[in-house]
Amino acid sequence: MPDPSKLTTASGQLGPKCAGCDCALIFAEALVIDDRYHCHACYESISGSSSSSEPKEVGGLRLE
Secondary structure, X not given: OOOXXXXXXXXXXXXXXXXXXXXXXXXXXXXEEOOEEEOHHHHHHHHOOOOOOOOOOOOOOOOO
């Protein structure tokens, strides 16, 4: 159970605050390191991880 003092409703839903930058998150987007919730940017900077694939162009339907 998360600490109630570290929860917020600033994003319109109940969720944690990022332990790194204190921004409001929802539980679906929060990433956990050692029982602390982090946003994607803070998670990448702490863990040193990055995307394992590069985006690719897909032919066909174009939305312009």
